[in-house]
Amino acid sequence: MTCRLTKSRSSDAETHFTEKYFSQTLDHFNFNSMGNGTFSQRYLISDKYWKKGYGPIFFYTGNEGDIWEFALNSGFITELAVQQKALVIFAEHRYYGKSLPFGKDSFNIPQISLLTVEQALADYSVMITELKQQLAATECPVIVFGGSYGGMLSVYMRLKYPNIVAGGLAASAPILSTAGMGDSRQFFRDVTNDFENIAPECRDAVRGAFHQLKELAESHDYSRIQSEFTLCKPPSSAQDIHQLYGLLRNAFTLMAMLDYPYSTHFMGNMPANPVKVACETMLSGSDLLGNLRNTAGIVYNATGVLTCFDLYNLYLECADPTGCGLGFDSLAWDYQACTEINLCFESNNVTDMFPPMAFTEKDRELYCSTRWAVVPRPHWLKTQFWGDALSTASNIIFSNGDLDPWANGGVRKSLSSSLIAVNTGGAHHLDLRGSHDDDPATVIAARKTEADIIEQWVKMERTRLQTLS
């Protein structure tokens, strides 16, 4: 789901958060073998705006990356903390960032095997319970926040631990598609739609460029491909062409996901409105291949420092066709996509503009057993996290934006008066970002709705907690 993390610029957030470590149970579901140990789990905490012992706790359920990246790109939570006098905690997901249970050996087999969704949820539950004790905050309502996979974790926290969290804001959480309950063509179709919505010609240009590339590949004109795409080395096999397809498709994925109305430095550097920029680039002349290269350059060469593209350094193929990113975090995410999280999405050049690239359950099984010695369990997430049978849950906001290709893998319609769908009108969890002059009216309204609902949850939960004590 994620891609390359870049160092963010310093911000107010960096100064008001303190970085700490929590001694966390290594294995919540096994008391023997490796299970008796602990590891250091990182979290960021800010009590700058907290009404001590009374104000709520806003807890970000960290997802697949360095927790600072999420803290620095989720300014809404801090803005809400100011309004509601909340304590803010951003907890890092095990096996990401600096929360590596076995240090650099964490990605070996079997050390990696303690990376599961259930362990992560148990981590957060134990951490919240203990920190509330330490901070004399036992009567403070806890609201969880998360974006993307982090949003899924926020949903799951409310499903599985409503004793601990009073409500959750799940921003752009594809809880249905990742549970295997969607259409495998939906994701790349919706990426395509974003470009088509700028101009149908844009979609056609992309499709045309991929068609030209395919013809060059079929005629084995590898040197032409190298020069058109400024590759550091010429491709020399079908595998290299496949890799090039993947790298190019991923550029469009990222621009669609991160189609924010202002330039950002989250999961790479993006200009404002990257989909629009991409379409301008795709339609900037008749050299379709050159346009495609330059469009990919928006993502892979934002700073302009690369003189050539290294196929295997810029993009990693893995069990997530939308991208695993690079570095250690990508290993962890690949493992999760090989075990619990279903991401068998395909492009087919019929319902989307990309080359046909399937990733079937069979492909996944083969890859995952070879790479990680695991057999994926495609039905597990639906069994474990309720699938679409969410009616007994409560106090969850499912926010999604029309520009986000993940949106239709999530909950788009309210399921009850307390399972509320909110449309942000933007890209991937735009609502979690801090306010910006260029915000569309839709996201401003969405944040207001979210703030009001959360305030109500806090009020109700405070009453409940006071009754208990």
Next chain:
Amino acid sequence: MTCRLTKSRSSDAETHFTEKYFSQTLDHFNFNSMGNGTFSQRYLISDKYWKKGYGPIFFYTGNEGDIWEFALNSGFITELAVQQKALVIFAEHRYYGKSLPFGKDSFNIPQISLLTVEQALADYSVMITELKQQLAATECPVIVFGGSYGGMLSVYMRLKYPNIVAGGLAASAPILSTAGMGDSRQFFRDVTNDFENIAPECRDAVRGAFHQLKELAESHDYSRIQSEFTLCKPPSSAQDIHQLYGLLRNAFTLMAMLDYPYSTHFMGNMPANPVKVACETMLSGSDLLGNLRNTAGIVYNATGVLTCFDLYNLYLECADPTGCGLGFDSLAWDYQACTEINLCFESNNVTDMFPPMAFTEKDRELYCSTRWAVVPRPHWLKTQFWGDALSTASNIIFSNGDLDPWANGGVRKSLSSSLIAVNTGGAHHLDLRGSHDDDPATVIAARKTEADIIEQWVKMERTRLQTLS
């Protein structure tokens, strides 16, 4: 919690259940190492009364013993199946009965480590999901039933998997005390109360007998103790005396738990109204020690075949002061009491009639680390299974009987219109037993209430399932 299982007599149940095995995931929470395998999980199934593809599924969440014992002693479920045209399934808990993941090696370290509450719940969830597919029963509502620890599992199923089960009847489920949320003196106080309620003199006689025994032990008069208690070998140490205390206290525990109005063959052979019989025995003459021995004989020598009591063969001290039973099942239960299930109950001779026998958290830690190489996690069950913060749950009946020393470790008052406390007026999960001429009016009324509520749940769930499909 359990004790010695004896072979039950044949009954109608034996003829209408078919014994089957399910290929179950070995480790739901780890995809590597041991986790890729499966094991054969036993279940009993009867479709004799089922309206195929339409009637509900009544699913017993097996607890700490051979599943046949529960099937043969839970006739209410079959009676209800007749009324409501239900399919009946009794699923055996992993590591009990014949559901041993590693055969006779299952109780070694680390093989034992896949014995957790979470694994058991995941077993039932996966089994229900797959059997519904196999049986063309996807629109059939599932109701879970369980007694004692099995009742806890039924509660947890509804908390954690409401997508799979529409409601649960948790009979005599001590969900609060086992989560460490009770008074450690409650259990043996309530055992004592049962005897006191027959006659305060009965309680005094028991206390007096234990006092005489203590004096003999303090004067090291071991041969007298041997002859008074017909022990096969004379005690020779404080440890032996401690074991004798435990064995004797356990007899009272069992009679209180199993104080049914007719003779039973569940967890041993019991006469009708054993507490009354015990008090008659305790008050049958002035030989207090002899009376105590004969009272213990009601439990340990019901058939009269023993010529002497073997201290260490009749009773096993373990991490559960209320008894772990004997045989392989006792090993599994001991492990569970050493990890997740909190049972640090004490007798003290002040709030109860027994010798002071503490079992503190420190005692537990020492015992469990030595015996199983584990460190108990006393706070985990409360975090994981919501403690007393159950308000967001729904569709659970908490039934308890006033005669049952476990009752006050459970939920005695309704928490909402769908979290309903029912008083059976009897002993340990009397309501789950089949109808009997000697049933008190209270349990007849309780079963009627339960049947009506379950019928409502089934109706509501059928509507929901039909809407989904």
